[in-house]
Amino acid sequence: MHDMVAALSARKQAMFAIALAAASHLIAVDVTGMPPQLDRALAVAKTEGWTVACKGSAGEERVIRFAFARDTNEDAVEAALGGRARFVSSTTYYYTDKPMPLRCNHTPVRGYLNRPTQVLALGPDTTLVALMNLAHSCGLKKTIVRDFSKQDLATSTMVVPPGWKTLDAGEDIGARNGPTICFAQLMRSAVAARSAD
Known part of the structure; x- marks a missing residue:
């Protein structure tokens, strides 16, 4: 008898969880990034009909919360x-069943290198040269193209074709997480767009 009651109780809990999930819906997203990333996000929001609910910061990066239908x-x-x-650094989704903070400020992400x-x-x-302009737009203003050096390699087994150069940030990118992620995300997004063509 006890097992039957436990099974019914577990079944009711599962049904309640399903009903709650079905009742919950997406209400907003916080997107984090540097200015060129957020400019793209604002253009998408305009096309999609999203509204700006608030703006905040996360260290060097900025945050925009978009609200939805x-x-x-x-x-x-x-x-x-x-x-x-x-193309944005990060996203945080908010649903009706979880409290959403009133402000859009986030704790900055720490370096990962x-x-x-x-x-x-x-x-x-x-x-x-094209990537240097992208790095500058993301906030890595000291970036230059310079001659390649073997110290530039992440591993000693990498082989670099003759004539290749190095895109040098001019500073430790591990200490500049926001601009570094911006550069990586927009570079990856550009490569994906070119591959799709």
Whole structure:
């Protein structure tokens, strides 16, 4: 008898959880990034009909909260923000069943590199000049294209084609998480767009 009561109780709890999940819906998303990332997010928001609910900061990065119509789902928002090649640094989704903070400020993300480095990319000079402009727009204003050095390699087994150069941030990128993520996300987004063409 006890097992039957426990099974019914577990079943009621599962049904309640399903009903609660069905009643919950997406109401907003906070997107974090540097100015070129957020400019793109604002353009997407305008096209999608999202409204700006508040603005905040996360260290060097800025945060914008977009509010949605009731029938908006997370997959559609994620796709609008670039899908797998997302162009913003991070997203935080809010649903009706969880409290949403009144302010849009977030704790900044800490550096993720385990050793100091200034190297953003290696490649042909023409490619790196375009990437240098991207790095500047993300806040890495000291970035230059310079001659390649073997110390630029992450591992000693990498082989670099003759004539390749180094895109050098001019400072330790591990200490500049926001601009570094901006550069990486927008570079990845640009590569994905070129691959799709």
